[in-house]
Amino acid sequence: MKLSSEVTERLAASGIRLTRQREEVLGVLLQKRDHPTAVEVFMRSKKHMPTISLATVYNCLEALVESGLVKQVNLDRAPTRFCANLLDHSHFFCEECGSVHDIEIPLQSPWNLPSGYLIKQAEVTFRGKCPACTSKNL
Numbered sequence: 001m002k003l004s005s006e007v008t009e010r011l012a013a014s015g016i017r018l019t020r021q022r023e024e025v026l027g028v029l030l031q032k033r034d035h036p037t038a039v040e041v042f043m044r045s046k047k048h049m050p051t052i053s054l055a056t057v058y059n060c061l062e063a064l065v066e067s068g069l070v071k072q073v074n075l076d077r078a079p080t081r082f083c084a085n086l087l088d089h090s091h092f093f094c095e096e097c098g099s100v101h102d103i104e105i106p107l108q109s110p111w112n113l114p115s116g117y118l119i120k121q122a123e124v125t126f127r128g129k130c131p132a133c134t135s136k137n138l
């Protein structure tokens with residue numbers, strides 16, 4: 001499967017210690033990029049790795065976030081979600097169905113920053129309705 005080589009390559013490039021559990025957790029995040037919560041990652045990992053525990057999944061996620069392979073998505077009043085898309089992007093949170101979508105950030109900063117500020121990282125969260133929910137309510 002093509003996915004596992006991407007997982008291995010990413011892990012190797014990050015210098016993080018490779019364990020089967022970390023491989024599994026990263027694989028889950030890369031397979032379905034719907035920004036699952038830790039518990040959802042746990043449920044999916046369990047299908048391939050029945051012995052994995054929720055505590056282990058939390059540990060793996062922490063290590064992956066620390067190594068920069070995975071991003072944490074923090075939303076108000078919602079559990080933290082995880083994202084394996086390493087390209088700069090913002091998140092769009094649908095208030096109707098609770099889904100989280102990746103929104104590409106334009107390379108040129110869209111913000112009108114006063115001179116002297118240099119953006120290293122932008123973390124912007126949009127809230128609203130996703131295309132599926134918008135079309136449903138028409």
Ligand SMILES: [Zn+2]
Nearest residue numbers: 094097130133
């Ligand atoms: Zn929606």
Ligand SMILES: [Zn+2]
Nearest residue numbers: 083085091102
């Ligand atoms: Zn994302």
